[in-house]
Amino acid sequence: MNIITCVAPVNIAVIKYWGKRDEKLLLPLNDSISATLSVQQMHAKTTVMASPGFKEDKLWLNGKEETVHNQRLQNCLQEIRRRAKQNEDDKVNGVSNWYAHICSENNFPTAAGLASSAAGYACLVYALAQLYNVTGDISGIARQGSGSACRSLYGGFVRWHQGSACDGSDSIATQLAPHSHWPEMRILVLVVSDKRKKVSSSSGMQNSVKTSELLKYRVSHCVPKRTEAIIKAIISKDFDTFADITMKDSNQFHAVCLDTFPPNVYMNDTSHAIVNLIHAYNSASGKTKVAYTFDAGPNACLYLLEHEVPKLVSVICQIFPPENEGVQYLQGIPVEKQAVSQEFIASIGMEPQQRGLLKYLIHTEVGPGPQILSEPHHHLLTEAGLPKVLV
Amino acid sequence: MNIITCVAPVNIAVIKYWGKRDEKLLLPLNDSISATLSVQQMHAKTTVMASPGFKEDKLWLNGKEETVHNQRLQNCLQEIRRRAKQNEDDKVNGVSNWYAHICSENNFPTAAGLASSAAGYACLVYALAQLYNVTGDISGIARQGSGSACRSLYGGFVRWHQGSACDGSDSIATQLAPHSHWPEMRILVLVVSDKRKKVSSSSGMQNSVKTSELLKYRVSHCVPKRTEAIIKAIISKDFDTFADITMKDSNQFHAVCLDTFPPNVYMNDTSHAIVNLIHAYNSASGKTKVAYTFDAGPNACLYLLEHEVPKLVSVICQIFPPENEGVQYLQGIPVEKQAVSQEFIASIGMEPQQRGLLKYLIHTEVGPGPQILSEPHHHLLTEAGLPKVLV
Numbered sequence: 001m002n003i004i005t006c007v008a009p010v011n012i013a014v015i016k017y018w019g020k021r022d023e024k025l026l027l028p029l030n031d032s033i034s035a036t037l038s039v040q041q042m043h044a045k046t047t048v049m050a051s052p053g054f055k056e057d058k059l060w061l062n063g064k065e066e067t068v069h070n071q072r073l074q075n076c077l078q079e080i081r082r083r084a085k086q087n088e089d090d091k092v093n094g095v096s097n098w099y100a101h102i103c104s105e106n107n108f109p110t111a112a113g114l115a116s117s118a119a120g121y122a123c124l125v126y127a128l129a130q131l132y133n134v135t136g137d138i139s140g141i142a143r144q145g146s147g148s149a150c151r152s153l154y155g156g157f158v159r160w161h162q163g164s165a166c167d168g169s170d171s172i173a174t175q176l177a178p179h180s181h182w183p184e185m186r187i188l189v190l191v192v193s194d195k196r197k198k199v200s201s202s203s204g205m206q207n208s209v210k211t212s213e214l215l216k217y218r219v220s221h222c223v224p225k226r227t228e229a230i231i232k233a234i235i236s237k238d239f240d241t242f243a244d245i246t247m248k249d250s251n252q253f254h255a256v257c258l259d260t261f262p263p264n265v266y267m268n269d270t271s272h273a274i275v276n277l278i279h280a281y282n283s284a285s286g287k288t289k290v291a292y293t294f295d296a297g298p299n300a301c302l303y304l305l306e307h308e309v310p311k312l313v314s315v316i317c318q319i320f321p322p323e324n325e326g327v328q329y330l331q332g333i334p335v336e337k338q339a340v341s342q343e344f345i346a347s348i349g350m351e352p353q354q355r356g357l358l359k360y361l362i363h364t365e366v367g368p369g370p371q372i373l374s375e376p377h378h379h380l381l382t383e384a385g386l387p388k389v390l391v
Numbered sequence: 392m393n394i395i396t397c398v399a400p401v402n403i404a405v406i407k408y409w410g411k412r413d414e415k416l417l418l419p420l421n422d423s424i425s426a427t428l429s430v431q432q433m434h435a436k437t438t439v440m441a442s443p444g445f446k447e448d449k450l451w452l453n454g455k456e457e458t459v460h461n462q463r464l465q466n467c468l469q470e471i472r473r474r475a476k477q478n479e480d481d482k483v484n485g486v487s488n489w490y491a492h493i494c495s496e497n498n499f500p501t502a503a504g505l506a507s508s509a510a511g512y513a514c515l516v517y518a519l520a521q522l523y524n525v526t527g528d529i530s531g532i533a534r535q536g537s538g539s540a541c542r543s544l545y546g547g548f549v550r551w552h553q554g555s556a557c558d559g560s561d562s563i564a565t566q567l568a569p570h571s572h573w574p575e576m577r578i579l580v581l582v583v584s585d586k587r588k589k590v591s592s593s594s595g596m597q598n599s600v601k602t603s604e605l606l607k608y609r610v611s612h613c614v615p616k617r618t619e620a621i622i623k624a625i626i627s628k629d630f631d632t633f634a635d636i637t638m639k640d641s642n643q644f645h646a647v648c649l650d651t652f653p654p655n656v657y658m659n660d661t662s663h664a665i666v667n668l669i670h671a672y673n674s675a676s677g678k679t680k681v682a683y684t685f686d687a688g689p690n691a692c693l694y695l696l697e698h699e700v701p702k703l704v705s706v707i708c709q710i711f712p713p714e715n716e717g718v719q720y721l722q723g724i725p726v727e728k729q730a731v732s733q734e735f736i737a738s739i740g741m742e743p744q745q746r747g748l749l750k751y752l753i754h755t756e757v758g759p760g761p762q763i764l765s766e767p768h769h770h771l772l773t774e775a776g777l778p779k780v781l782v
Contacts, residue, residue, distance in 0.1 A: 213608075213612065213613050213643075214605045214608060214609065214613075214643065214646060214650075217604075217605060217608040217612075218605065221604065221608075222604050222605075247652070248652055251649055251650055251651075251652065251654045252604075252605065252649075252650050254649055255605060255646040255647065255649040255650040256646065258642055258643075258645055258646040258649060259605075259642055259643050259646035260642075261638070261639055261642065262666070262667075262670045263642050263663075263666060265663045265666075268660050269659050269660045272654075272656045275653070275654060275656075276653075279653045
């Protein structure tokens with residue numbers, strides 16, 4: 001088998017990764033923790049193929065050929081091949097000496113700003129590891145493609161250890177708990193309309209390390225305490241503490257971005273209106289029912305338990321009405337309709353916003369790690385090693 | 392003379408005050424530094440009158456009667472009267488035993504969110520001190536009305552010392568340099584359209600002290616270094632350093648607000664678009680020509696030197712066009728029209744925003760402290776002690 005197709009999940013951090021101590025090896029300044037989302041709703045899909053007939057490595061992303069001479073891609077390819085060569089099997093077959101064709105796509109809009117590179121690199125490294133029979137931890141390889149990609153190699157709740165070794169060998173991901181541990185956990189992604197230019201998270205975090213004094217304190221004093229506390233909350237399924245830390249860490253990450261010079265602003269007025277809604281919703285509920293978290297973009301990821309989903313979705317649809325009735329506003333896992341009392345809406349105390357501030361909602365859950373798709377029709381490459389679909 | 396009318400200025404901090412160590416005495420967690428704006432463009436105006444015929448203390452704010460049973464107002468009245476009683480002159484006349492009528496107004500919209508309480512309390516305390524012949528430092532009294540009011544009692548560049556005494560006696564304002572020291576300094580206030588509910592700065596900072604871990608670090612590590620550095624920059628008229636620290640401290644203050652739980656968000660998308668414009672303008676100019684700073688609201692205060700005003704105003708009018716041509720968009724000190732090259736505009740690289748994001752601009756300068764208006768027509772109270780104008 002010289003062709004492999006895999007899917008890999010998106011992960012959403014609850015303790016944020018922001019700041020590298022090594023730009024080349026992508027070693028972080030702090031531990032981070034995430035949940036891995038189900039591949040049913042969102043995933044990267046990658047086909048890799050190796051052949052003695054290929055003249056060079058080639059790459060197609062979302063139907064377009066891209067250069068392979070990209071340092072991060074090269075880091076992954078070289079490291080996978082180095083590991084393959086340690087392999088008895090490879091010494092016989094020499095597959096690691098063959099060039100590879102790589103074809104990858106996301107089933108969600110890249111523009112949605114949903115950490116597509118993490119899923120993409122996790123998928124690439126997982127697929128290459130299968131192709132070249134590389135065993136053992138590969139999260140440290142994915143990390144060299146895109147830092148947080150290492151977390152997408154495991155399902156459930158995952159910790160990326162900052163590590164201390166200079167070569168990065170201990171900066172890897174481990175699973176804290178499988179997705180079956182907390183089966184009630186749900187995630188609602190609110191895709192926010194935005195027209196601004198995006199500052200890439202890579203250059204954004206580089207600038208934060210250079211200029212933010214608050215980052216130093218966050219990394220050395222705040223994150224270690226939070227990491228220990230949220231691990232306990234995950235293990236004991238203590239939603240209150242989990243939600244509290246998740247929201248505070250998201251806010252602190254964006255605070256550090258604002259303390260960067262020039263400031264990096266990823267949240268917009270709609271993002272902040274969502275924050276206000278969630279605080280008002282929790283307060284009207286008399287306890288913490290929902291947590292928000294925002295990555296390097298305006299979209300919100302909400303964590304909540306299954307039984308709360310119908311009510312929250314109903315409230316969101318009232319406060320953030322869709323642009324028009326034609327759009328498929330709620331995507332992903334179907335949600336039962338639930339009428340919410342006017343009293344509850346009134347106690348939230350927030351007027352409906354103008355239409356179309358949100359593009360759509362994706363309802364998903366915590367899921368397992370990358371998976372192999374073994375049926376031939378899943379391959380994105382033909383037998384000749386060319387993309388089945390080009391844009 | 393048992394009637395006094397004064398005007399007092401607004402001040403705009405460049406090192407921000409955020410967080411109290413004593414809620415009752417209004418003692419801050421850190422030193423702060425501001426420039427005092429000219430009373431020509433913006434001021435609070437207050438008439439105070441004392442009479443043996445008055446039956447009680449009375450207060451009118453912007454033409455409406457308000458209660459005097461407000462802790463902060465009482466702090467100021469009681470302290471002024473206590474100090475007056477130490478006075479030989481008062482022992483003879485006993486003016487401090489008479490009730491006072493107080494009438495105050497701002498010449499700028501309170502809704503503009505321009506620290507009206509600082510100018511208001513500075514004006515009140517200055518006028519009462521005149522009326523009751525209180526001499527010596529009165530900034531510590533104004534501080535008990537509204538913390539930053541103490542800075543409005545001096546002109547030019549002012550430092551509010553956090554102090555260390557439990558009774559707050561050393562938490563007073565002192566002048567760093569008079570307004571004549573740096574006569575080229577100009578301030579442009581950009582009044583931003585906003586419909587959100589405002590979190591009062593008083594409860595906002597209380598919540599920051601309670602919940603923000605980053606605030607502790609800001610107060611103990613960042614502010615002391617910045618304070619020393621910006622004082623040097625003011626004394627040596629080093630605009631580059633002054634501007635750099637001003638922007639960083641504004642950003643850090645808003646970062647701490649975001650790190651508060653629930654977060655306090657005072658800047659909106661328009662505020663951040665202004666930040667982007669100023670960074671792009673400085674970068675296109677090849678050096679730092681303008682600094683922004685934001686208080687607990689969405690409005691921007693820009694610091695710049697006189698010679699740069701026509702060019703910056705022209706650029707702002709292009710990037711942030713007024714709602715319609717009818718509005719008087721530029722208020723305050725007149726500005727010469729200046730054509731800006733299309734090359735410069737292009738190098739800023741920012742598209743004109745939708746109309747009406749800014750309500751108007753106020754062009755002003757650094758000015759002296761409170762002043763007495765001695766002509767009778769300036770009084771806001773009639774000889775009978777009632778407001779000349781009621782709303």
